Structure formats: structure tokens, C-alpha cells
Amino acid sequence: GQQVMQIPQYQHVQEGEDFTTYCNSSTTLSNIQWYKQRPGGHPVFLIQLVKSGEVKKQKRLTFQFGEAKKNSSLHITATQTTDVGTYFCAGIGGGSNYKLTFGKGTLLTVNP
Amino acid sequence: NAGVTQTPKFRVLKTGQSMTLLCAQDMNHEYMYWYRQDPGMGLRLIHYSVGEGTTAKGEVPDGYNVSRLKKQNFLLGLESAAPSQTSVYFCAGGAGAGYTQYFGPGTRLTVL
Numbered sequence: 597g598q599q600v601m602q603i604p605q606y607q608h609v610q611e612g613e614d615f616t617t618y619c620n621s622s623t624t625l626s627n628i629q630w631y632k633q634r635p636g637g638h639p640v641f642l643i644q645l646v647k648s649g650e651v652k653k654q655k656r657l658t659f660q661f662g663e664a665k666k667n668s669s670l671h672i673t674a675t676q677t678t679d680v681g682t683y684f685c686a687g688i689g690g691g692s693n694y695k696l697t698f699g700k701g702t703l704l705t706v707n708p
Numbered sequence: 709n710a711g712v713t714q715t716p717k718f719r720v721l722k723t724g725q726s727m728t729l730l731c732a733q734d735m736n737h738e739y740m741y742w743y744r745q746d747p748g749m750g751l752r753l754i755h756y757s758v759g760e761g762t763t764a765k766g767e768v769p770d771g772y773n774v775s776r777l778k779k780q781n782f783l784l785g786l787e788s789a790a791p792s793q794t795s796v797y798f799c800a801g802g803a804g805a806g807y808t809q810y811f812g813p814g815t816r817l818t819v820l
Contacts, residue, residue, distance in 0.1 A: 602750075629808065629809075638811040639751070639798070639800075639809075640811070641808045641809065684750065684751065686809075695756060695766065698743075698751040698752075700749065700750035701750050
């Protein structure tokens with residue numbers, strides 16, 4: 597079945613440093629979504645990418661979808677303590693598929 | 709609007725006991741999902757529903773049953789709880805496959 601791999605599993609940075617998490621799928625995706633989960637909280641939707649090569653920005657966050665629609669990345673510029681949490685990618689395959697497949701997430705901690 | 713709510717927030721069971729987790733949504737979501745989240749495992753889909761009266765198995769369905777008699781409610785049942793079912797359970801709703809999923813606050817279940 598479809599698998600979504602996410603790396604790294606953990607990342608610790610100093611406040612102000614950049615952060616990137618990568619997501620790779622074993623199959624071509626029709627779209628990919630990114631979620632953030634604060635410690636003790638629930639996943640919250642950040643963004644969805646649909647088009648090959650798509651790049652979207654939300655303030656300091658930049659999301660990319662690969663040309664082959666099998667990989668994606670989330671880059672945070674100049675991290676802040678409010679960025680702490682686990683970032684999940686989730687993909688849905690082409691064709692009839694009712695389920696998002698989530699990566700295992702990247703836990704970001706930020707040292708002030 | 710309350711969004712997606714889950715009852716209860718916390719529960720401790722003894723091995724062999726049964727219980728039902730309730731998920732309710734007032735967002736008119738067609739699709740609803742039950743996930744479990746364990747450390748280092750990300751979010752794993754237990755069961756899902758694509759509409760009232762329908763249910764389907766996800767990635768880890770064994771030991772769980774679900775029902776969706778009303779569109780706004782999705783119930784997750786454990787007939788005979790086992791320590792391996794100790795986890796955080798999240799319910800989510802969405803408009804359809806590939807659409808944003810809105811998560812509830814979660815239920816923390818411990819099976820002794």
C-alpha cells in the first residue's frame with residue numbers, strides 16, 4: 597500500500613535558525629497536506645498542495661510539492677518558540693482513495 | 709460551532725473491559741475518521757466512514773468496531789480492551805477524500 601516517509605524524526609534548533617522537514621511517498625500523490633500538532637494538542641491543518649512543482653508560502657513557512665508529485669517539503673525560516681510541535685505531511689494517492697496516509701511526523705523543538 | 713468534539717477526554721480501563729468513544733461534529737462533514745496516535749508511530753487510521761450508515765476498515769482495525777447511525781456521530785467501540793490499545797485516539801471529519809481533515813481534541817485511553 598501507499599507509504600509516506602518523513603524525515604527527520606526529530607529536529608532541535610536554536611531560535612532564529614531555519615528548519616526543514618521532508619516527505620516522500622512510494623506512489624504518486626494527487627495532493628499533499630501538512631498539519632501541525634502542538635504538544636498535548638491535536639493536528640491542525642496548515643496547507644494543501646495539488647499541482648506539480650507548487651510552492652506556497654505562509655509568512656515564514658514555505659511548502660513545496662515535487663515535480664513528480666511524490667515528495668514535499670516544509671521550510672521554516674528563522675524559527676520561533678511558537679513553532680514548536682510535530683509537523684505531519686499527509687498524502688492521498690491518485691484514483692479512488694478515501695484515506696489520507698500520514699507520515700510519522702517531525703518533532704521540532706526550539707531553544708530560546 | 710463546536711467543530712469536532714470527543715467524549716470522554718480521558719479514560720482508564722482494565723483489561724477485558726469494554727467502552728465506546730463518541731465523536732460528534734456540527735460541520736456537516738460527510739467523511740469521518742478514527743485514528744490512534746502512539747509515540748513514534750504517527751497517526752494510524754483505525755476505521756473511517758464516507759457517509760451515514762457506512763463504515764470501512766483502515767490500517768489497524770483489529771479489536772475495534774465503529775458505527776455511524778447518524779451523520780454527525782461516529783462511535784468507536786472496544787469490546788475487550790487490551791493494554792496494546794493504550795493510546796491517544798483522535799476523531800476527524802472532512803468534506804471528502806483529499807479534503808482538509810478537522811480533528812477533535814483527542815481521548816487519552818489507558819488500559820491496565
